[in-house]
Amino acid sequence: AAVDKQVDFANYFCTYGFLYHQKEMLSDKVRMDAYYNAIFQNKHHFQGKTVLDVGTGSGILAIWSAQAGARKVYAVEATKMADHARELVKANGFSNVVEVIEGSMEDINLPEKVDVIISEWMGYFLLRESMFDSVIFARDHWLKPDGMMYPSHARIWLAPMKTGLVEQKRRDYEGAMDDWYHFVDETKSYYGVDMGVFTDPFKDEQRKYYLQTSMWNNLHPNQIIGTPALVMEIDCLTATVNDIITINANISSSVTTDNTWLCGFAGWFDVHFRGRNENPAQKEIELSTAPSENCGTHWGQQVFPLHPAVHAGQGDALKVALSMRRSKENHRLLEVDIGGDIKQTSGKQISLPTKMYYIE
Amino acid sequence: AAVDKQVDFANYFCTYGFLYHQKEMLSDKVRMDAYYNAIFQNKHHFQGKTVLDVGTGSGILAIWSAQAGARKVYAVEATKMADHARELVKANGFSNVVEVIEGSMEDINLPEKVDVIISEWMGYFLLRESMFDSVIFARDHWLKPDGMMYPSHARIWLAPMKTGLVEQKRRDYEGAMDDWYHFVDETKSYYGVDMGVFTDPFKDEQRKYYLQTSMWNNLHPNQIIGTPALVMEIDCLTATVNDIITINANISSSVTTDNTWLCGFAGWFDVHFRGRNENPAQKEIELSTAPSENCGTHWGQQVFPLHPAVHAGQGDALKVALSMRRSKENHRLLEVDIGGDIKQTSGKQISLPTKMYYIE
Ligand SMILES: Nc1ncnc2c1ncn2[C@@H]1O[C@H](CSCC[C@H](N)C(=O)O)[C@@H](O)[C@H]1O
Ligand SMILES: Nc1ncnc2c1ncn2[C@@H]1O[C@H](CSCC[C@H](N)C(=O)O)[C@@H](O)[C@H]1O
Numbered sequence: 001a002a003v004d005k006q007v008d009f010a011n012y013f014c015t016y017g018f019l020y021h022q023k024e025m026l027s028d029k030v031r032m033d034a035y036y037n038a039i040f041q042n043k044h045h046f047q048g049k050t051v052l053d054v055g056t057g058s059g060i061l062a063i064w065s066a067q068a069g070a071r072k073v074y075a076v077e078a079t080k081m082a083d084h085a086r087e088l089v090k091a092n093g094f095s096n097v098v099e100v101i102e103g104s105m106e107d108i109n110l111p112e113k114v115d116v117i118i119s120e121w122m123g124y125f126l127l128r129e130s131m132f133d134s135v136i137f138a139r140d141h142w143l144k145p146d147g148m149m150y151p152s153h154a155r156i157w158l159a160p161m162k163t164g165l166v167e168q169k170r171r172d173y174e175g176a177m178d179d180w181y182h183f184v185d186e187t188k189s190y191y192g193v194d195m196g197v198f199t200d201p202f203k204d205e206q207r208k209y210y211l212q213t214s215m216w217n218n219l220h221p222n223q224i225i226g227t228p229a230l231v232m233e234i235d236c237l238t239a240t241v242n243d244i245i246t247i248n249a250n251i252s253s254s255v256t257t258d259n260t261w262l263c264g265f266a267g268w269f270d271v272h273f274r275g276r277n278e279n280p281a282q283k284e285i286e287l288s289t290a291p292s293e294n295c296g297t298h299w300g301q302q303v304f305p306l307h308p309a310v311h312a313g314q315g316d317a318l319k320v321a322l323s324m325r326r327s328k329e330n331h332r333l334l335e336v337d338i339g340g341d342i343k344q345t346s347g348k349q350i351s352l353p354t355k356m357y358y359i360e
Numbered sequence: 361a362a363v364d365k366q367v368d369f370a371n372y373f374c375t376y377g378f379l380y381h382q383k384e385m386l387s388d389k390v391r392m393d394a395y396y397n398a399i400f401q402n403k404h405h406f407q408g409k410t411v412l413d414v415g416t417g418s419g420i421l422a423i424w425s426a427q428a429g430a431r432k433v434y435a436v437e438a439t440k441m442a443d444h445a446r447e448l449v450k451a452n453g454f455s456n457v458v459e460v461i462e463g464s465m466e467d468i469n470l471p472e473k474v475d476v477i478i479s480e481w482m483g484y485f486l487l488r489e490s491m492f493d494s495v496i497f498a499r500d501h502w503l504k505p506d507g508m509m510y511p512s513h514a515r516i517w518l519a520p521m522k523t524g525l526v527e528q529k530r531r532d533y534e535g536a537m538d539d540w541y542h543f544v545d546e547t548k549s550y551y552g553v554d555m556g557v558f559t560d561p562f563k564d565e566q567r568k569y570y571l572q573t574s575m576w577n578n579l580h581p582n583q584i585i586g587t588p589a590l591v592m593e594i595d596c597l598t599a600t601v602n603d604i605i606t607i608n609a610n611i612s613s614s615v616t617t618d619n620t621w622l623c624g625f626a627g628w629f630d631v632h633f634r635g636r637n638e639n640p641a642q643k644e645i646e647l648s649t650a651p652s653e654n655c656g657t658h659w660g661q662q663v664f665p666l667h668p669a670v671h672a673g674q675g676d677a678l679k680v681a682l683s684m685r686r687s688k689e690n691h692r693l694l695e696v697d698i699g700g701d702i703k704q705t706s707g708k709q710i711s712l713p714t715k716m717y718y719i720e
Contacts, residue, residue: 010370019562020569026555027543036551063553084561091557183387191396193423195386197451201444202379209380 003331005104009078012129012332017079022058025120028298034287035061035120038150038273041283043068045116045148045275052076054105054119054138055131059085059098061118066097073098074114076105076138105134110142117143118150123332124216125302126156126269127324128359130332132234133241148279149236151271157290159228160253160318161266165215166305173210177203213358214302214336219266219291225257225312228290231267231322237276247324255342258314264305265320265338266291304338304357315345320352327358334359363691365464369438372489372692377439382418385480388658394647395421395480398510398633401643403428405476405508405635412436414465414479414498415491419445419458421478426457433458434474436465436498465494470502477503478510483692484576485662486516486629487684488719490692492594493601508639509596511631517650519588520613520678521626525575526665533570537563573718574662574696579626579651585617585672588650591627591682597636607684615702618674624665625680625698626651664698664717675705680712687718694719 015021025031039046039061047069053062056075062085065073075098077085082102089098101108117138123129139149180202184195229251234244255262270288275281289299320340327333339354375381385391399406399421407429413422416435422445425433435458437445442462449458461468477498483489499509540562544555589611594604615622630648635641649659680700687693699714 004366006364007366007370010367019558019565023540023543023562026547032551058555058558060551060553064551067552084558087557088553088555092554180383183383187386191392191420191424192427193420193448194452195418195448197447198379198418198444202383205379 008332011330013079016055016057017081019058019081019084022081022084024298026058026060030289030295030297031120031287034271034273034285035118035150036064037283038281038285039064039068039118041285042273042275042281044282045150045279046070049115050074050112051116051118052110052114052138052142054117054135055121056085056100057081057120059088059100061120062098062100063089063092063094065116065118066094070097070116072112074110075100076108077102078104105138113142113144113147115144115147116150117147122154122269122271122299124299125214125267125334125336125359126154127244127247128332128334130326132239132244135236136239136241139237146276146278148276150273151287152236152274152276153272154234154236154269155271156231156247156267156269157228158231158251158253158265158267158320158322159224160226160255160262160264160312161219161223161303162225162257162261162263162309163217163219163223163303165217165303166263166307166309169210169215169305170307173206176206176210180206208358211305211307212356213360214267214304216300217266217303218296218300219303221291221293224266224291225260225262226253226255226316226318229253229320245326247322249322251320251322253318253320255312255314255316255318257312260312261309262306262312262318262342263309264303267302267304268299302359304336304355306352306355310342310350310352312342313345317343319343321354368692371690373439376415376417377441379418379441379444382441382444384658386418386420390649390655390657391480391647394631394633394645395478395510396424397643398641398645399424399428399478401645402633402635402641404642405510405639406430409475410434410472411476411478412470412474412498412502414477414495415481416445416460417441417480419448419460421480422458422460423449423452423454425476425478426454430457430476432472434470435460436468437462438464465498473502473504473507475504475507476510477507482514482629482631482659484659485574485627485694485696485719486514487604487607488692488694490686492599492604495596496599496601499597506636506638508636510633511647512596512634512636513632514594514596514629515631516591516607516627516629517588518591518611518613518625518627518680518682519584520586520615520622520624520672521579521583521663522585522617522621522623522669523577523579523583523663525577525663526623526667526669529570529575529665530667533566536566536570540566568718571665571667572716573720574627574664576660577626577663578656578660579663581651581653584626584651585620585622586613586615586676586678589613589680605686607682609682611680611682613678613680615672615674615676615678617672620672621669622666622672622678622702623669624663627662627664628659662719664696664715666712666715670702670710670712672702673705677703679703681714
């Protein structure tokens, strides 16, 4: 279905219009260090070049590009944040280099093609928000044939994990249902209306909310109980919308912790700044959102819960089929199916029936 | 400006599509008792009559109307909740009386005019959500000349109050700004960009959020420090959209608590079910959302904070000018100006400069 632009603005873009939200991203040191180092340790990619910043937000990446020596930077931003970005550019003395353009990437015009496209387009589990579509559009329309992408590559990861959160959610769900049954009784006895017919749809709503929606979490590395598996790798220079609109992956992982519980799967992503083959980075930079002892990002990880948890031990072999698509109601949200089996070292095989999760 | 229907759906109607949200309203005993008693203690208004329920949600008011003896009930609901309502009607045995119609009140057609319009249209501070517009539309198009409105009357109240919440918000605001200055310093020293130019707009955003937006609260009656003043009274049978689209009121209150602090104003509403002059209610029912020791409603009260608080004592005379209008960006949200003065028993007069508040 065609996307209603104004609805998309109400649902998606609106939050980016607040400095409060931009500040959250600007305060994410892992994110900031990665882009900062990617630019300033690879100045040769920027010196004297033209740059396009897709979704400039506060204007930070555009200003860094100018500071690194870009000749001209086009900084495109869909929301009113564009006005603030323009002020920031001016206050930092780059009005002659950075041109802030308010509009959607898909609608605006540039006077020339560019050498570099830089963008921070990544959402939860990489693809939530579907903003990479706009970067692909920018690349196909405005990148020179020998131009390059910042970042140049992106990867999605999935790993088996344990967490108390899943049990907590299960208890919350059961509490909500207990409360519901009480509500049905009371409404019948006080107000003479039998709400029992709502029990199933209410249960569905609550299951979706507590049990079928992936959860944001900043995991500790020791919560990952097996080898992370690569779900997909994206070459930002060549990927098409078709490559990311649905994803199907068959992956495997082996459990590395003994006598533990498989409570679900954790998903995250990383991106790399490698320049391009003919013109590589001098210093290759990685931005990872993997579980980390003290370098969490605002992306955290997405947890896909498993009910009930499955006992697992070192050496158990996991096979997982993951498929992901966009939600029909909102193309910026995702739906994921995860299923598979676990083959224990004893030889016993336990199947993990396919479950559907929402990334909301 | 014309309202984009799909944006209105994304911003407003969407929450009403969840049983979870309908349950919150259905669990509000003060609200439920009022409508229940209004209907069942005035069965003569329903027996053998045709009824229109504007925004039937779960279908509760339509079913009660049928139980009270209505000949036919049209139950109009804009969201997919209409499907659930239809199921509830069926499960409770009223499919022959209640007809659920999915659609906006403004768009749908009825086969006849009705004797009674019932609706639960009230938002925070009565008018937030602007749903009464749809009730007016329904009345003007579908109520018989001698028909009646359930509820028949509505009133908005404002009273001086004290609360620790206002100081708390002030501290939160100051914390957010301290954090901001730290952020500006760090971004300058680590990342070479001076964000100082964002300080004023960020401050505006935070002021709006912490200090200029009314707060939901369930107040205890002893937090009200003066006589409540009537801001406006609505006769649901005759009010026009013009009467409610902007409101200007000059009101007065006298402080009834000694040696206290005026920390702001509390706003709430009540509605009455009186039938109509020629055909009054046998038993007149009131639904009040005033501060109450143990009968809070899900509406609570709206608190309009005053910074700094003003010392006040018994007998002090307050004069307040209140004006209210709809937000330009979203016609379902409100903006309120409140200003005035307080004349202390000593004769000293303190002015309360006009402040603007958002009801979001
Ligand atoms: N199609 C599109 N056209 C223009 N701006 C877009 C866009 N899709 C997303 N955006 C904007 O892209 C930004 C992504 S957030 C990143 C902001 C900034 N580059 C930084 O790194 O801090 C948001 O401000 C959002 O409004
Ligand atoms: N113009 C309109 N047309 C149809 N339904 C509307 C409407 N404006 C609001 N509504 C619906 O009105 C309901 C208000 S909430 C009240 C629900 C129910 N009558 C009860 O008392 O429990 C919501 O479900 C909302 O979706």
